[in-house]
Amino acid sequence: MYELIQVSEHDYYIQCPARIGLVKLDDTRVCLIDSGSDKDAGRKVRQILDANGWQLQAIYNTHSNADHIGGNKYLQGQTGCRIYAPGIECDFTRHPVLEPAFLYGGYPCKDLRHKFLLAQESDAEPLTKEALPQGFQMIPLPGHFFDMAGFRTPDDVVYLADCLSSKETLDKYQIGFIYDVAAYIKTLEAVKEMKAKLFVPAHAEASEDIRGLAQYNIDKVQEIGEKILSLCEEPLSFECILQKLFSEYGLKMNFEQYVLVGSTVRSYLSWLKDSGRLAADFEDNMLLWRRER
Numbered sequence: 001m002y003e004l005i006q007v008s009e010h011d012y013y014i015q016c017p018a019r020i021g022l023v024k025l026d027d028t029r030v031c032l033i034d035s036g037s038d039k040d041a042g043r044k045v046r047q048i049l050d051a052n053g054w055q056l057q058a059i060y061n062t063h064s065n066a067d068h069i070g071g072n073k074y075l076q077g078q079t080g081c082r083i084y085a086p087g088i089e090c091d092f093t094r095h096p097v098l099e100p101a102f103l104y105g106g107y108p109c110k111d112l113r114h115k116f117l118l119a120q121e122s123d124a125e126p127l128t129k130e131a132l133p134q135g136f137q138m139i140p141l142p143g144h145f146f147d148m149a150g151f152r153t154p155d156d157v158v159y160l161a162d163c164l165s166s167k168e169t170l171d172k173y174q175i176g177f178i179y180d181v182a183a184y185i186k187t188l189e190a191v192k193e194m195k196a197k198l199f200v201p202a203h204a205e206a207s208e209d210i211r212g213l214a215q216y217n218i219d220k221v222q223e224i225g226e227k228i229l230s231l232c233e234e235p236l237s238f239e240c241i242l243q244k245l246f247s248e249y250g251l252k253m254n255f256e257q258y259v260l261v262g263s264t265v266r267s268y269l270s271w272l273k274d275s276g277r278l279a280a281d282f283e284d285n286m287l288l289w290r291r292e293r
Contacts, residue, residue, distance in 0.1 A: 002044040004052075007198050007206060008155035014048065016041060018067040018202045021151070021159040022048075025133055030054045033151055033159045034062055034202070035071030038115045042071030046078055060127065061085040062141075062161035063148035064092030066099060068202070070115060072122035084127040086138065087147025093124040103259035111255040141191075143184025144177065156197040163187055164217045166204035174249040175224055176217075178264050181271035185221060188214045228268055229277060235288035241265060 003015045004022070014020040014036075021033030030049070035042055049056055056079040061069050064085060072083055072093065085093045092098045096119040100108035103117065112118070125131065127149070132138060135154030141163045142148060150160045163184075165176045178184045192214045199210040207213070231244050242265055246253055251261065269289055272278040281288050 002041075002048070004048050005206075007200065008153075008157050011153055011155050011157040011198075013159075013200050013206065014045060016044075018065075018162075019200060020045065020071075021200060023133070023153050024054075025057060028053065028055050029057045031057050031133060032059045032075070034068040034161075035059050035075055037067040038070040039074045039120070042074030042078075045071060045075060049079075055079070056081045058131075058133075059083045060132075060151060061089060061093055061124065062150060062159070062202070063145040064089040064096065064099065064119075065145060065162065066096065066115060066117055066119040068161070069093050069096070069122065070119045072124070073120040076122055082131075083122050083124040084131050085124045086127040086140075086149040089145065089147050089149075090124050090126050092146075093119075093122060096121060100259070103263045105263075108259075109255075112259060116256060117259075141187050143180050143182075143187045145179050152196065158194065158196040158199050160191065160199055160201040160210070162202050163191060164201055164204060164210070164213055166201075167213065167216055169203060170217065170220050174220070174251070175245065175261050175264055176220070177260050178221070178267055181221060181225070181267050182274070185218060188218050188221075225268060225272060225277075228265070228272060229291050232278060232289050232291045235281060235283070235290040237286055237288055238262075238266065238269070241269075241289065 001016055004012055005015055006012050010024040012022040016036055020036055022030055024030050058081050059072060076083055100112040100117040104112055137152040139150040139152060141150045141161055144162045148161050152158045192211045198206055198208055200206045204213060231241055242262055273280055277292055279290050279292050
């Protein structure tokens with residue numbers, strides 16, 4: 001874990017639960033793509049930098065989930081590096097309590113205020129084209145989170161953040177976190193058409209051809225959508241839908257899974273309603289979801 005793997009003349013990634021990209025800007029200066037899950041991750045990254053005599057110039061966050069920005073504060077404090085994040089992700093990075101609050105839909109209880117969902121605040125700046133190193137291209141990848149982005153480097157390596165999961169992860173957990181289902185599918189369709197020397201997803205193996213895995217992720221999204229539609233042949237409340245999905249897929253409920261899967265299921269319900277496949281009715285002061293006939 002936290003092994004530095006070189007994939008081109010200037011490009012590396014650090015093998016960890018949410019892979020961290022590292023790109024050499026010159027002989028001594030480097031930038032990171034994300035920073036890991038917490039202070040410990042940041043400390044291990046710092047050890048890699050020191051062992052190679054590298055100076056950290058900047059961190060480019062793909063999005064604001066805690067496992068991607070958790071090392072920001074430590075590394076910024078240690079190196080004085082600048083931190084950039086795209087769109088609304090910058091606000092979440094500066095005010096990370098927004099993540100558990102958004103997931104829960106209110107003030108998050110103590111069970112949700114921990115490093116898995118709540119990173120430390122860091123001084124992030126908006127990610128603009130002018131802030132990118134020379135030759136870098138920012139790639140919008142919305143869907144998994146609000147304004148998530150990936151990066152193509154001058155060596156033609158594409159860092160894909162969380163826009164797809166490995167087959168093993170999907171087969172085990174079934175329901176991957178998604179904020180905007182329609183945008184997520186559109187992003188994956190675009191990723192299928194991309195060409196690059198190498199693709200480096202945060203939660204799947206690096207690959208020269210990402211098409212098959214992108215389609216596997218699309219198929220899983222469609223499967224979950226059809227499963228929800230089948231459950232709603234008779235009107236059901238959100239809580240009943242969530243319970244049935246957990247039971248049918250063999251998932252175990254706890255606070256983290258309740259908000260992560262629950263938020264995702266609400267996004268599916270919005271997508272299915274907006275596409276005319278689900279209807280929402282209010283009966284006895286309860287919101288019920290039913291399949292459109």
